[in-house]
Amino acid sequence: xxxxxxxxxxxxxxxxxxxxxxxxxxxxxxxxxxxxxxxxxxxxxxxxxxxxxxxxxxxxxxxxxxxxxxxxxxxxxxxxxxxxxxxxxxxxxxxxxxxxxxxxxxxxxxxxxxxxxxxxxxxxxxxxxxxxxxxxxxxxxxxxxxxxxxxxxxxxxxxxxxxxxxxxxxxxxxxxxxxx
Amino acid sequence: xxxxxxxxxxxxxxxxxxxxxxxxxxxxxxxxxxxxxxxxxxxxxxxxxxxxxxxxxxxxxxxxxxxxxxxxxxxxxxxxxxxxxxxxxxxxxxxxxxxxxxxxxxxxxxxxxxxxxxxxxxxxxxxxxxxxxxxxxxxxxxxxxxxxxxxxxxxxxxxxxxxxx
Numbered sequence: 001x002x003x004x005x006x007x008x009x010x011x012x013x014x015x016x017x018x019x020x021x022x023x024x025x026x027x028x029x030x031x032x033x034x035x036x037x038x039x040x041x042x043x044x045x046x047x048x049x050x051x052x053x054x055x056x057x058x059x060x061x062x063x064x065x066x067x068x069x070x071x072x073x074x075x076x077x078x079x080x081x082x083x084x085x086x087x088x089x090x091x092x093x094x095x096x097x098x099x100x101x102x103x104x105x106x107x108x109x110x111x112x113x114x115x116x117x118x119x120x121x122x123x124x125x126x127x128x129x130x131x132x133x134x135x136x137x138x139x140x141x142x143x144x145x146x147x148x149x150x151x152x153x154x155x156x157x158x159x160x161x162x163x164x165x166x167x168x169x170x171x172x173x174x175x176x177x178x179x180x
Numbered sequence: 181x182x183x184x185x186x187x188x189x190x191x192x193x194x195x196x197x198x199x200x201x202x203x204x205x206x207x208x209x210x211x212x213x214x215x216x217x218x219x220x221x222x223x224x225x226x227x228x229x230x231x232x233x234x235x236x237x238x239x240x241x242x243x244x245x246x247x248x249x250x251x252x253x254x255x256x257x258x259x260x261x262x263x264x265x266x267x268x269x270x271x272x273x274x275x276x277x278x279x280x281x282x283x284x285x286x287x288x289x290x291x292x293x294x295x296x297x298x299x300x301x302x303x304x305x306x307x308x309x310x311x312x313x314x315x316x317x318x319x320x321x322x323x324x325x326x327x328x329x330x331x332x333x334x335x336x337x338x339x340x341x342x343x344x345x
Contacts, residue, residue, distance in 0.1 A: 042227055046234050050239045053198065169266065170238060173238055
């Protein structure tokens, strides 16, 4: 995550609940980050609402495998509506990391194939840091929707909760992406 | 009976400019009008729809979500752990299936308990009717702006014209 946070500047980023939000908050807190703490499964739906309303901004989603499996229908909505300014990054550790590393189905179900079948235009799977940065930069530059599956190892790193009140996250993000 | 065209126009006049949702027969006329006006983004589930509304709100839009009341069950967790606590307002236009027990069996429990459910999770609601239409919409706009949380307008069958004349 650190590697692609370094590539981003002022793009809106919707970050799913659990470790992804905590990690992004710790690594590089920015007003253009929307950190989720609940409502598992709907990060890409929030991002879709932003992407359709702000067609001139590339909207990025940091998602997880458990999240994608829970809200899999949204892959169809994104694939059908085809917003060109939509980059969906899924950190796939094949477990529910925040609740004790119980296995998810992503070690059996190929999420990148689901995204492809749903109609995402660019779909890639990476394991190495340099491939990740290369593919992510490429997806930021071209029309999407794009889906980047990042296979990662389970992390048990201790990361604090996001130290912002939810309404503050909303208002800060809203203001940060105000320009057309 | 109110024409769906007039209903949609009234919503646009008070500022609503992003519409999503999942269809219901009672809402068929409204959705058809929204589609004609190219204002409607279809969702596959109601939790997805309220989350899209949250994103649209943060991107400067004034969103409304259409759903059958069964969708209230589907979207409840997102409504309470996203829209409500993050203070992301949206208008929920909810069709009241199972009103007074006159509907198919799957609608009866939700039809009977919907208003209590909305009260329990503290979503302000009001039942839309033709004689009170102007006040209902005024209440909607005021509550939306003041509380910055989802508000619900409940629509019984036959209040706004459906697809069949």
